[in-house]
Structure formats: C-alpha cells, structure tokens
Amino acid sequence: xxxxxxxxxxxxQSYWNKNSSFEPSNDFSxxxxxxxxxxxxxxxxxxxxxVRNYTISDAIARNFRKSGFNVLHPIGWDSFxxxxxxxxxxxxxxxxxxxxxxIDYMKKELNSxxxxxxxxxxxxxxxxxxxKHEQHIFIDMYKKGLVYQKTSTLNWCETCHTxxxxxxxxxxCCWRCNNLVSTxxxxxxxxxxTDYAQNLLDDIKKLxxxxxxxxxTMQENWIGRSEGLEFEFNLSDETKIKxxxxxxxxxxxxxxxxxxxxxxxxxxxxEHVIVKYLCDNKLLSDEKIKKIKDMQILGSIERAKNDxxxxxxEIHVIHPLTGKKISVWVANFVLIEYxxxxxxxxxxxxxxxxxxxxxxxxxxxxxxxxxxxxxxGSRALxxxxxxxxxxxxxxxxSKKAQKLIIDHFEQNGLGKKIVNYKLRDWxxxxxxxxxxxxxxxxxxxxxxxxxxxxxxxxxxxxxIEITAxxxxxxxxxxxxxxxxxxxxxxxxxxxxTMDTFFQSSWYFxxxxxxxxxxxxxIFDKTSSDYWMNVDQYIGGIEHAILxxxxxxxxxxxxxxxxxxxxxxxxxxxxxxxxxxxDGTKMSKSKGNTVDPDSIIQKYGADTARLFxxxxxxxxxxxxxxxxxxxxxxxxxxxxxxxxSNSNSVDFIxxxxxxxxxxxxxxxxxxIYTALxxxxxxxxxxxxxxxxxxxxxxxxxxxxKQQNRDVWTEGYFxxxxxxxxxxxxxxxxxxxxxxxxxxxxxxxxxxxxxENTSIILPITINGKRRSEIEVAKDTSKNEIIALAKEATxxxxxxxxxxxxxxxxxxxxxxxxx
RNA sequence: GCGGAUGUGGUGGAAUUGGUAGACACGCCAGACUUAGGAUCUGGUGCCGCAAGGCGUGGAGGUUCAAGUCCUCUCAUCCGCACCA
Numbered sequence: 001x002x003x004x005x006x007x008x009x010x011x012x013q014s015y016w017n018k019n020s021s022f023e024p025s026n027d028f029s030x031x032x033x034x035x036x037x038x039x040x041x042x043x044x045x046x047x048x049x050x051v052r053n054y055t056i057s058d059a060i061a062r063n064f065r066k067s068g069f070n071v072l073h074p075i076g077w078d079s080f081x082x083x084x085x086x087x088x089x090x091x092x093x094x095x096x097x098x099x100x101x102x103i104d105y106m107k108k109e110l111n112s113x114x115x116x117x118x119x120x121x122x123x124x125x126x127x128x129x130x131x132k133h134e135q136h137i138f139i140d141m142y143k144k145g146l147v148y149q150k151t152s153t154l155n156w157c158e159t160c161h162t163x164x165x166x167x168x169x170x171x172x173c174c175w176r177c178n179n180l181v182s183t184x185x186x187x188x189x190x191x192x193x194t195d196y197a198q199n200l201l202d203d204i205k206k207l208x209x210x211x212x213x214x215x216x217t218m219q220e221n222w223i224g225r226s227e228g229l230e231f232e233f234n235l236s237d238e239t240k241i242k243x244x245x246x247x248x249x250x251x252x253x254x255x256x257x258x259x260x261x262x263x264x265x266x267x268x269x270x271e272h273v274i275v276k277y278l279c280d281n282k283l284l285s286d287e288k289i290k291k292i293k294d295m296q297i298l299g300s301i302e303r304a305k306n307d308x309x310x311x312x313x314e315i316h317v318i319h320p321l322t323g324k325k326i327s328v329w330v331a332n333f334v335l336i337e338y339x340x341x342x343x344x345x346x347x348x349x350x351x352x353x354x355x356x357x358x359x360x361x362x363x364x365x366x367x368x369x370x371x372x373x374x375x376x377g378s379r380a381l382x383x384x385x386x387x388x389x390x391x392x393x394x395x396x397x398s399k400k401a402q403k404l405i406i407d408h409f410e411q412n413g414l415g416k417k418i419v420n421y422k423l424r425d426w427x428x429x430x431x432x433x434x435x436x437x438x439x440x441x442x443x444x445x446x447x448x449x450x451x452x453x454x455x456x457x458x459x460x461x462x463x464i465e466i467t468a469x470x471x472x473x474x475x476x477x478x479x480x481x482x483x484x485x486x487x488x489x490x491x492x493x494x495x496x497t498m499d500t501f502f503q504s505s506w507y508f509x510x511x512x513x514x515x516x517x518x519x520x521x522i523f524d525k526t527s528s529d530y531w532m533n534v535d536q537y538i539g540g541i542e543h544a545i546l547x548x549x550x551x552x553x554x555x556x557x558x559x560x561x562x563x564x565x566x567x568x569x570x571x572x573x574x575x576x577x578x579x580x581x582d583g584t585k586m587s588k589s590k591g592n593t594v595d596p597d598s599i600i601q602k603y604g605a606d607t608a609r610l611f612x613x614x615x616x617x618x619x620x621x622x623x624x625x626x627x628x629x630x631x632x633x634x635x636x637x638x639x640x641x642x643x644s645n646s647n648s649v650d651f652i653x654x655x656x657x658x659x660x661x662x663x664x665x666x667x668x669x670x671i672y673t674a675l676x677x678x679x680x681x682x683x684x685x686x687x688x689x690x691x692x693x694x695x696x697x698x699x700x701x702x703x704k705q706q707n708r709d710v711w712t713e714g715y716f717x718x719x720x721x722x723x724x725x726x727x728x729x730x731x732x733x734x735x736x737x738x739x740x741x742x743x744x745x746x747x748x749x750x751x752x753x754e755n756t757s758i759i760l761p762i763t764i765n766g767k768r769r770s771e772i773e774v775a776k777d778t779s780k781n782e783i784i785a786l787a788k789e790a791t792x793x794x795x796x797x798x799x800x801x802x803x804x805x806x807x808x809x810x811x812x813x814x815x816x
Numbered sequence: 817g818c819g820g821a822u823g824u825g826g827u828g829g830a831a832u833u834g835g836u837a838g839a840c841a842c843g844c845c846a847g848a849c850u851u852a853g854g855a856u857c858u859g860g861u862g863c864c865g866c867a868a869g870g871c872g873u874g875g876a877g878g879u880u881c882a883a884g885u886c887c888u889c890u891c892a893u894c895c896g897c898a899c900c901a
Binding site for chain 2: 212213214217218221222224226228252253254255256267303304308332333334335337338339342343344345346350351352353355420421422541544545614615616617620621622623625627628630631632634635637641680687689690692693694695696697700759760761762763765766767768771801802803804806809810812813814
C-alpha cells in the first residue's frame with residue numbers, strides 16, 4: 001500500500017472523533033488505568049516538549065486500552081497566569097480572549113498528533129465552573145484553619161508586579177520572567193503546608209520504587225527535617241539591667257547538643273527582637289547601629305551572597321551547663337525564620353561559626369575529638385567523635401552524649417527535644433488580574449470573613465483595564481465593593497488572586513468525575529476512589545518540587561476533609577527529558593526551534609511520534625536530528641509497502657513451528673520476542689526505543705523469509721505492537737487486512753521462543769575465540785569436548801587449568 | 817561546599833542475575849535498478865594492522881574463570897540545594 005500520511009491521519013482522526021473512541025467507561029467493575037501527562041499552559045502553540053510528553057502518555061494509554069483496561073487519559077488547560085496579562089499589556093488583547101483562542105488553536109495541534117484523549121472531560125482552570133469549586137476548597141481549608149493571613153517579607157518581582165513563593169525564586173530571579181527579585185513586606189494568604197510536613201515526608205516511602213530517586217531526594221531536602229535540642233540562654237544580670245528587664249532569655253536550636261561545651265559565643269539574626277531593642281533604644285554606637293540596619297535591608301537571597309558579617313552587641317548570656325558568661329553577636333547569616341532566629345556558636349565544630357570566629361577573633365574551644373581527622377585549628381571538625389573538655393560527658397561518643405545532654409535539659413526543664421523543618425507555609429496571594437479570585441471579604445465590622453458557598457463562583461470582571469502597574473481588580477471602579485455575608489453591611493472584596501499552583505494541585509481529581517456532575521460536585525468520591533491514584537504521571541523534572549509537592553499536599557488535605565480516600569496522587573512518576581537541538585534547549589531566542597506542525601505536515605504525526613520515542617529513552621534528553629526523522633519515515637513507509645505479504649484474516653493462522661525453514665522460524669522468534677518486549681516495556685521503564693528496535697528486527701527477519709502464514713502472523717502481531725506508537729498507519733493497515741481484530745491483547749506463544757539448539761560462544765581466558773551450535777540437552781562433557789575441538793588452534797602447547805560451562809550462556813577455558 | 821545523575825563507535829543509543837560489548841537506527845563506503853536521484857534495494861562499516869593478531873565502555877587500581885555491569889580512588893559534564901545551626 002502506498003503510504004500517504006496526511007490522508008491516513010485525517011481519516012482516522014475523524015473516525016476516532018466520530019466514534020468517541022477514547023472515552024472512559026463509567027463501569028467501575030472494570031480494571032482501570034489512569035494515565036496523565038501534566039496539563040499544558042496555553043501559551044499559543046505546542047512545542048516539541050509537548051509532543052514528547054503527550055506521545056509518551058498516549059502510547060501508554062493506547063497500550064492499556066488495547067489490553068482491556070478501562071483507561072482515563074484526559075487533557076485540560078492550566079489557563080490562568082501571567083503570560084495572558086503580559087499579552088494584554090503588549091498587544092491590547094483581553095486575557096480571556098487570548099487564553100481561549102490559544103486553547104482552541106493548541107487543541108487542533110494536539111488533535112493532529114492523533115492523541116487518544118478523553119475529550120468529554122476537558123476543562124480549563126480559568127473556567128468559571130472550575131473556579132467555583134476551587135473557591136469552595138479554599139473556604140473549606142479556611143474553615144479548617146489551613147488558611148491564614150500574615151504579613152511577611154516576600155519576594156517581589158518588579159516585572160511581574162507580584163509576589164513569588166520561595167519555590168518560585170531561582171538564583172535570586174523570578175522563575176518565570178527571570179528578572180531579579182527584590183523583597184517587600186506584604187499581607188497575604190498562606191496555606192499551612194507545614195502542618196503536613198511530617199506526613200509528606202513519611203509518605204515519600206510509599207513512592208520510593210515508583211518515582212525517580214532524584215525527585216524524592218529533592219522533596220526530602222526541601223522539607224528539610226532535622227531533630228535537635230531547643231533550649232534557652234538566660235541573659236546575665238548586667239544585661240538584664242541594660243535591657244531594662246524587658247528580656248530575660250532567648251531560645252536557640254541545635255542539632256549538635258554534643259558540642260555544647262564548645263560554645264564560645266551566640267549569634268542573633270539581624271531581625272531578632274533583642275537586636276531591634278538595642279537599636280531602637282540606642283544602646284549601641286551609631287556606627288554599630290548603622291551596620292545592623294545595613295544587614296536588615298538586604299533580603300535573604302542578597303544576604304546569602306555576602307561574606308559573613310557581625311557586630312558585638314555588648315551583652316552576655318550564661319552557658320546553661322558551665323555557668324560561664326558568653327558574648328552575644330548579631331550575624332548576617334543567622335536566619336530569623338528558623339530556630340528562633342538565634343544560634344549557639346561552636347566555632348570548633350561548625351564551619352560557619354568557625355569562619356565567623358576567625359574573622360572577629362572569637363575564642364575557639366574544642367569539645368569533640370576524632371581519630372580520623374584531628375582538630376588542628378585550620379578548619380572546623382564537624383564530624384561526630386568523642387567528647388573532650390565536656391565536664392561529666394567527657395569521653396562519651398557524640399551519639400550517647402547527645403541523648404544524655406537532651407535528657408539533662410528535659411529533666412531540669414531547661415530545654416526539649418524538637419523537630420524543625422525547612423519547609424515554609426505556602427503563600428498563595430498574587431496581585432494579578434488573571435487568576436482565581438480569593439473568596440474573602442473585608443468588613444469593617446466583622447473583620448475578615450469568607451464568602452458564602454452559595455455565592456460561588458466569585459468571577460472576574462471583564463471590563464478591566466490592564467496596565468503594567470498595579471492590580472486591575474483593585475483599580476476596578478465597582479468590582480471590589482460588596483456586602484458583608486455576615487452583617488450585610490458594605491464591605492470590600494479581596495482583590496488578590498490565587499497562585500496558579502493552586503489550580504494544578506487538584507485538577508487530576510476533577511478529571512475522574514463525569515461532566516454531568518461537574519456543576520454540583522468538586523469531584524465525585526466514588527469516581528475518584530475508583531480512578532485515583534494516577535497510575536502513570538508524566539511531566540518535566542522542573543516540577544520536582546513545586547507542583548508535585550503541592551499536589552501531594554492537596555491530596556492529603558482533600559482526604560482529611562472527606563472528599564476522597566486517597567493519600568498520594570501519583571503512583572508512578574516519569575520525568576521526561578528535554579528536547580534539544582544542537583546540544584541546547586530549543587528556544588525562540590536561540591532560533592533553534594523545530595515546529596511540530598511543519599514536521600507533521602511533511603512526514604505525518606506517526607513519523608513524529610516514532611522518531612521521538614525511538615531517538616532516546618523517555619527519561620533522557622532527546623537530541624532532535626532531522627535525518628533521524630527521515631529514518632523513522634522510511635520505516636513506516638517500508639512497513640506500509642510490505643502489507644501485501646499478509647493475507648486478510650480474522651485470526652492468527654495456526655503454524656507448525658517444527659516444519660518451518662530456518663529463516664521462517666527465526667522470523668517467528670523475532671516476532672514473539674517483540675511481543676514479549678512490548679509486555680515488558682509497558683510494565684516497567686517504558687524503554688520504547690528498544691521496543692521499536694525489536695519491531696524493526698522482526699520486520700527485517702520477516703522480510704527475509706517467504707512463508708505467507710508466517711508473514712500474516714508476523715504482520716498481524718507487529719501492527720498490534722506498533723499501534724500505541726504509530727496509531728494511524730496501524731489502524732489503516734489493520735482495518736484493511738484484519739478488520740481491526742488484531743488490536744487487542746494477543747497471546748504470547750512461549751514455545752516459539754524456546755530454542756531446540758543453542759549457540760554457545762567459546763572463550764579462552766575470557767576472550768571470545770569461537771562458537772559451537774549444540775542441541776539443548778547436550779551434556780557438559782560433550783560441550784567441553786566440542787569447545788576444545790573448535791578452539792584447538794589456541795590450545796596448542798597450552799595446558800587447560802579450568803573448564804567452565806555456564807548452561808546456555810558460554811564456555812570458558814582457562815589455559816596457561 | 818552538600819546532594820543526585822550521567823560518561824559506551826563518526827552520531828543517537830542497545831546490552832535481566834557479572835557471561836559473545838556496540839542490537840536497532842542515523843551517517844559513511846561499495847554495488848544494483850534508473851534518463852536522473854536527496855527515491856528504492858543489496859552488502860559493508862568500533863579502532864590499529866596487508867594479515868595473523870592486538871586494543872577497546874572517561875581515567876587508575878582491585879575482586880573474579882569472566883567486569884560496561886561489583887569494590888576503591890580519580891576526572892569531566894549536567895541538574896538540584898545552597899549559610900536551615
């Protein structure tokens with residue numbers, strides 16, 4: 001059959017559309033697979049990264065559908081966010097129109113790839129119906145105490161005119177526009193993700209074998225659990241007087257209580273209340289106060305770049321175990337938001353404290369010794385070891401001393417063992433128009449109140465003016481003015497909108513529910529309990545922390561609120577590699593992009609899909625190579641051209657394997673090897689490149705033999721295996737030859753794969769010298785004899801020391 | 817600095833438990849068909865060597881009958897985190 005990609009692909013795409021071929025069934029007694037690729041932001045056009053992402057998920061979805069599973073493979077749009085507003089500023093288009101036009105266009109592009117999405121479950125997160133339930137979730141979380149407001153110093157992007165979560169700041173720059181981030185004090189809404197820190201950490205264990213290790217490590221580090229001792233330093237009597245008895249003590253946190261006898265000073269964060277008091281009451285020289293102010297101005301990111309700086313605060317505390325007087329410093333590297341904003345400093349055993357002590361000539365006292373790396377004063381000894389100079393703990397191991405010192409503090413009411421996390425609460429307020437409105441109201445009488453559920457959704461006004469400055473919702477003449485749901489008085493609506501990560505934290509649950517229930521329910525519990533969790537999630541590694549951690553958090557919250565029974569959203573995670581051109585990421589600014597549309601036009605979607613799955617395993621980076629694309633195209637043409645070798649049948653012909661020629665039996669073996677490979681590849685790892693290679697080998701082997709039944713059987717099976725990868729051409733050929741009856745689970749005939757004779761390589765001292773073909777049940781002695789005969793040339797004047805036969809693998813003769 | 821990953825021909829990449837290194841494809845070379853080919857088909861192709869043979873999975877050691885695979889050290893590249901006490 002002459003191959004015409006455009007004709008074939010149009011035909012089958014419209015067939016699939018007309019027949020709703022890929023809709024999930026609502027029969028929940030069936031075995032299911034939920035296959036999901038991360039939904040796209042509707043930026044305007046699809047790029048090769050999308051093509052790769054959706055081709056992978058589509059191949060998986062098609063495979064399981066073919067194998068008799070009820071498959072949910074949905075698509076939607078992560079459609080709120082800044083680019084829509086930027087487009088509005090630049091081109092004067094309304095964000096809504098820009099967004100929905102883009103969605104329409106990209107939908108057509110995705111359709112041209114022949115992706116088997118369930119179209120009836122598609123939505124955009126900017127749809128009013130989605131906002132309605134999102135606001136409902138927000139209010140539920142608020143009622144549960146998981147949402148609160150606070151003022152804090154936030155990362156502010158001057159270009160995007162909005163705050164950014166810590167997670168959204170990369171190298172001090174905005175993750176989206178890449179401009180330098182500054183700080184600002186602002187009031188905003190926070191989600192108490194820290195309440196779930198331990199839960200999120202514990203459940204990483206459940207993901208261990210099915211998520212890339214790298215992602216789990218990143219999440220673990222991000223949560224950053226550490227155990228240690230929290231205790232208080234009492235101020236010395238003179239200091240108390242100096243501070244007008246306003247303060248008596250402050251607390252510090254340490255993970256190394258075993259080094260406590262090495263404390264020679266303590267350090268406070270520049271924002272610490274005692275530091276503030278000293279400055280405000282001019283208890284320090286003007287010069288010192290100025291230096292402290294300079295520290296305070298810098299944001300944490302800026303501060304991290306600077307060298308260690310400090311000022312002696314001229315006050316003292318008492319060491320809780322030795323009773324000695326210790327000086328107190330302010331130091332720019334002490335973080336206010338962690339461990340109380342104060343540390344005990346052990347220069348001998350902490351690198352930061354060491355550096356600081358060296359700079360300011362503070363005393364260094366060793367309290368740990370270690371056999372392997374002795375303390376010579378040139379660097380801090382941070383390893384665990386044996387205690388020295390440590391009173392009654394001297395001589396103990398670090399581990400034992402830690403326990404006993406903590407016990408001592410606890411028993412005497414001086415401190416306690418606590419757990420700290422690096423994870424911070426998630427700030428979700430954004431000063432933007434194109435986002436989900438936060439359903440909160442500020443009433444001068446009742447304070448902060450949430451909207452009534454019946455009022456949802458709170459929708460965005462459409463008559464807005466988008467300028468580069470300020471929040472259009474705040475500037476709108478009427479939108480924010482409303483009535484207080486509690487007292488009925490006039491009140492003001494919250495004008496901040498939600499971080500878009502809020503939407504992507506639960507969209508996968510929404511898909512589980514039939515559209516008919518979308519008006520009334522966030523999602524249907526029975527449906528989500530059936531479909532969740534996602535059996536295979538596919539997306540970029542760039543979401544390793546942000547999206548994947550938030551989604552895990554939401555899943556747990558929704559479970560705790562009774563909406564579902566699942567505690568982890570994504571059972572298996574595949575992080576696909578980037579698509580590169582000329583060794584770097586494709587990007588418009590580098591001018592090295594390859595347009596998916598033009599590839600599809602020239603070669604067809606099947607070629608694009610085949611190339612993208614063949615060129616590299618999904619997890620690895622993929623280098624775009626135009627002659628590789630030609631190669632993929634050639635294979636499809638060859639496959640298509642050879643179709644006349646098969647008979648038109650409804651079933652695989654019955655073949656007596658024993659009477660076949662060598663070539664035919666070899667071809668059958670290759671065919672069934674490919675089928676086995678297909679089963680393996682889809683059950684773990686998704687190494688499509690090796691599956692495609694196996695298919696190529698099988699086709700090459702088929703083409704070297706003449707038995708028509710073997711051809712028919714082989715072709716019948718090959719089209720089955722290749723359907724998930726190159727669906728259009730496979731449906732076309734299958735419908736004309738087999739009435740599509742080969743597109744179902746096929747039986748793997750194990751006996752075809754069994755060998756009656758085996759080829760054994762013969763190695764001498766581990767070097768391959770020859771090979772022999774023997775019957776499967778040949779004895780070891782016979783095999784060794786044959787091996788010697790075959791390698792006699794290498795055995796002359798040598799004596800054989802050892803004869804090794806590894807059954808059906810090889811023979812190794814060790815000679816001297 | 818810490819953590820993670822990767823390193824195999826000219827190129828993309830194969831290689832269950834240690835068991836024929838380089839499958840499959842691209843590229844290249846030769847040939848066939850053809851008015852022509854940037855179409856198609858056939859054969860060849862790790863490196864050195866005329867050959868016998870030798871060498872060969874970033875590098876150096878080690879374990880083993882046998883190492884791409886296991887162990888120790890080391891180099892390079894990429895990614896993530898970055899003063900979290």
